[in-house]
Amino acid sequence: MDDQSHQNSATENEMEHIxxxxxxxxxxxxxxxxIVxxxxxxxxxxxxxxxxYPVGHQPTTISSILSGTVALKPYxxxxxxxxxxxxxxxxxxxxxxxxxYKEHDTLYVWITSIVLVILCISFVIGHTV
Structure with a gap:
């Protein structure tokens, strides 16, 4: 087995693991x-x-959710x-x-990174609106 096929085999094994x-x-x-x-x-x-919580009110901020969880408030x-x-x-x-990244597929690294940025932006926008 040459180095190239050994490297391809190792990459395939790692991809299966991922x-x-x-x-x-x-x-x-x-x-x-x-479960939660x-x-x-x-x-x-x-x-x-x-x-x-009072009727019509639910926790919406991270701090109110965490403090409510510590107090075992169901919502x-x-x-x-x-x-x-x-x-x-x-x-x-x-x-x-x-x-x-491990597959050296830079196009998909960029595309998936853009998707992650869009997800993060949507969380921020959803939280502020």
């Missing part, structure tokens, strides 16, 4: 989000439908679950950038 990691990230992210959401729902049922806990669910594909994009 694809497995990406799949696991998606699985684990969804499972964690579901279920915990928040159980808290909501225990509290008799009271989400821990805040469910918001953490939603945040985990939203961050799962974002983490997948980050890992994809790494995978494309």
């Amino acid at each position: 694809e497995i990691i990406i799949g696991r990230i998606l699985q684990i992210g969804v499972i964690i989000a579901a 959401m279920l915990f928040g729902l159980i808290l909501l049922l225990i509290n008799g439908g009271n989400g821990g 805040a806990v469910m918001m953490v679950g939603m945040f985990c669910l939203i961050m799962t594909p974002v983490l997948r994009v980050v890992v994809s950038i790494y995978a494309f």
Whole structure:
């Protein structure tokens, strides 16, 4: 086996490993989000439908979500679950950038990086609006 084919084989093995990691990230992210959401729902049922906030008000800032989660307020806990669910594909994009970088596929590194920037901008815009 020459150096080129050995290098190609190592790259293919690493890409397979990265694809497995990406799949696991998606699985684990969804499972964690579901568990957190279920915990928040159980808290909501225990509290008799009271989400821990006045009617029509939900935690929307990171600080209010974190403080509400520490206080075990059901709506805040469910918001953490939603945040985990939203961050799962974002983490997948980050890992994809790494995978494309390892493949020396600069076009897809740039494209995926632009997608990540757009996602980050949408979070900022969504938070401020």
